[in-house]
Amino acid sequence: MAAADNKAKIEAFFTSLTGKISDHVPQIVAETATEYYKENILQGIDVNGLPFEPLSEDYQKHKKRNPDKIMYLNGFLFASIRPSEVSSSRVVISAGSQMVPYARIHNEGLTVNTTAHIRSFKRNTYKYSKKGKRGKAVSTQDVKAHDRHMNYTMPRRQYMGHAAELNTRIMRRIKTLINTK
Numbered sequence: 001m002a003a004a005d006n007k008a009k010i011e012a013f014f015t016s017l018t019g020k021i022s023d024h025v026p027q028i029v030a031e032t033a034t035e036y037y038k039e040n041i042l043q044g045i046d047v048n049g050l051p052f053e054p055l056s057e058d059y060q061k062h063k064k065r066n067p068d069k070i071m072y073l074n075g076f077l078f079a080s081i082r083p084s085e086v087s088s089s090r091v092v093i094s095a096g097s098q099m100v101p102y103a104r105i106h107n108e109g110l111t112v113n114t115t116a117h118i119r120s121f122k123r124n125t126y127k128y129s130k131k132g133k134r135g136k137a138v139s140t141q142d143v144k145a146h147d148r149h150m151n152y153t154m155p156r157r158q159y160m161g162h163a164a165e166l167n168t169r170i171m172r173r174i175k176t177l178i179n180t181k
Contacts, residue, residue: 024177025174025177026086026087026088026090026091027086028170028173028174028177029091029170030083030086030091030093031083032166032169032170032173033083033091033093033166033170034081034082034083034093036163036165036166036169037081037093037095037159037160038078038081040159040160041069041071041072041077041078041081041159042069042072042078044069044070044071046157046158046159047158047159047160047161047162047163047166048158048163049163049165052070052071052157052159053070053155053156053157054070055070070157071106071157071159076099076100077095077096077100077102077103077106080094080095080096080097080099080100080103081093081094081095081160082094082095093160095107095159095160105154106154106157106159107156107157107158107159107160107161108156108158109153109154109155109156109157110153110154111152111153111154112150112151112152112153112154113150113151113152114149114150115147115148115149115150116147116148116150117145117147118143118145118146118147118148119145120142120143120144120145121143122140122141122142122143123140123141123143124137124139124140125137125138125139125140125141126138
């Protein structure tokens with residue numbers, strides 16, 4: 001009789017989990033991943049817990065806001081990290097928007113090695129008032145057509161992606177959910 005009792009208890013336990021898992025787990029995954037990725041940006045570490053590559057000296061000199069944070073200037077990238085799809089079979093966390101088109105470049109890195117062909121044009125020089133308003137053009141300069149060579153590498157600072165620490169946090173929260181309900 002004890003074996004039948006245990007079987008009934010086990011079946012009841014798994015039946016009670018069915019609703020919990022399909023209803024709550026995707027939301028737990030979405031919230032935990034979003035928090036984790038935002039923490040990475042604030043702490044200046046990538047998904048593997050390693051520090052981001054430092055800013056270039058030139059950029060560091062000119063960075064006025066948040067000079068101590070590598071991936072945080074005005075908070076647009078940080079604010080753009082959000083769950084874009086949450087369903088029982090899939091959770092997608094995305095970053096970027098029209099205001100933050102550079103989100104993917106920061107996460108994956110970019111190398112630009114190209115030549116831009118600049119057409120000839122006239123450059124105007126303006127006189128400014130004491131209040132800083134631009135007046136009429138004072139003079140013009142002819143700029144000849146030329147080629148501009150660009151060779152630039154944006155380092156990869158992966159703040160989003162698969163991570164062992166993230167999986168551990170998600171599992172901890174799911175186990176807490178299962179044990180409390």
